Amino acid sequence: MNSSQDILIIGGGIIGLSLAVELKLRGASVAVLTADSKQPTARAAAGMLAPQAERIPPSPMLDLCLQSRALYAAWVERLEEITGLKTGYWRSGILAPVCQNESQEQVHLSNLNSHWLDRDTIHQHQFGLGEEVIGGWWYPDDAQVDNRALFRTLQAATKELQIEIIQDNAKEIIRQGNRVFGVETTAEKLQADRYVLAIGPWTEKLLNIPVFPRKGQMLSVCVPEDCAVMQALQTVLFGTGTYIVPRQDGRIIIGATSENVDFTPGNTPAGIQSLLTGAIQLYPELQHYPILEFWWGFRPATTDELPILGASAWENLTLATGHYRNGILLAPITAKLLADSMLDRKLDPLLAAFNYSRFTFSKLT
Numbered sequence: 001m002n003s004s005q006d007i008l009i010i011g012g013g014i015i016g017l018s019l020a021v022e023l024k025l026r027g028a029s030v031a032v033l034t035a036d037s038k039q040p041t042a043r044a045a046a047g048m049l050a051p052q053a054e055r056i057p058p059s060p061m062l063d064l065c066l067q068s069r070a071l072y073a074a075w076v077e078r079l080e081e082i083t084g085l086k087t088g089y090w091r092s093g094i095l096a097p098v099c100q101n102e103s104q105e106q107v108h109l110s111n112l113n114s115h116w117l118d119r120d121t122i123h124q125h126q127f128g129l130g131e132e133v134i135g136g137w138w139y140p141d142d143a144q145v146d147n148r149a150l151f152r153t154l155q156a157a158t159k160e161l162q163i164e165i166i167q168d169n170a171k172e173i174i175r176q177g178n179r180v181f182g183v184e185t186t187a188e189k190l191q192a193d194r195y196v197l198a199i200g201p202w203t204e205k206l207l208n209i210p211v212f213p214r215k216g217q218m219l220s221v222c223v224p225e226d227c228a229v230m231q232a233l234q235t236v237l238f239g240t241g242t243y244i245v246p247r248q249d250g251r252i253i254i255g256a257t258s259e260n261v262d263f264t265p266g267n268t269p270a271g272i273q274s275l276l277t278g279a280i281q282l283y284p285e286l287q288h289y290p291i292l293e294f295w296w297g298f299r300p301a302t303t304d305e306l307p308i309l310g311a312s313a314w315e316n317l318t319l320a321t322g323h324y325r326n327g328i329l330l331a332p333i334t335a336k337l338l339a340d341s342m343l344d345r346k347l348d349p350l351l352a353a354f355n356y357s358r359f360t361f362s363k364l365t
């Protein structure tokens, strides 16, 4: 590619592909530069769409997350129509059990649907919870998507829409004055009119923008075939330090550690032990289920745990990074707001809270 597309997105993860699809559907010519189609960032996720269970306090971030959750059903429906694939979107609700000696506090927002369930009610609501569960919050509007299926669907959508995918490593963003001039890859120099940086935890490798990896280890188990329907886990359990996410196909995802270990790969006994201890406390039946898989990924974290969205110091470079724990949730709103600003010059006031300039840089390059 050499100036053949108007917009080059650097990063082919959930965020980069969501934006590519949105831009293309609105008529833009767009290409995606991606180093790794296996996506270690999207892997550090269970696909919870959980602004309430994550206890995000009232803020522009909560507004952003709620808007994105509201877009989800129609967004995945459109992707499923384009590709004929399923994303596993499921309005399963999320239950946040509270164990003895844990705080019952939640962020109380009268306009949002949430219910405190006492001990008897929560054990009736979900069979098989641990004895230590003394109550919990029920968030019926939080949901989930199968993040791996979503990623496959987005990849298929780029194919259907004939979005150019360039498989290569971005080595350098070449800048001239206040504009980006091109992107140096291992093989060539790519040029476009406009660029988007969406490489999550690897952002600092290309620009001096403070995004760093926060590792998440995860595992999955499988519901045994002889498990009575009545006993099956019907909803996400969001505990302190551990969550349990049942999929409709019988897998159960257990996550996730949160570790500042740079890009150190691999699962560790301590990481997996802490997840299993937390999961078995919440839902003891799990200790008998066969283990399917262990894996890990790197969340793109920022110091204030908010994403970096919109304008950059270069007038033809847009930022879409730093989504930390909420990248899967924020994909549709990120795609919508950035497409609005890039194609229609419609700048949603919400974006101001996520501008890169909130960080002070010693140098901007």
Ligand code: GLY
Residues within 6 Å of the ligand: 044, 045, 046, 048, 216, 255, 256, 299, 324, 325, 326
């Ligand atoms: N979104 C949940 C996590 O990052 O672990």
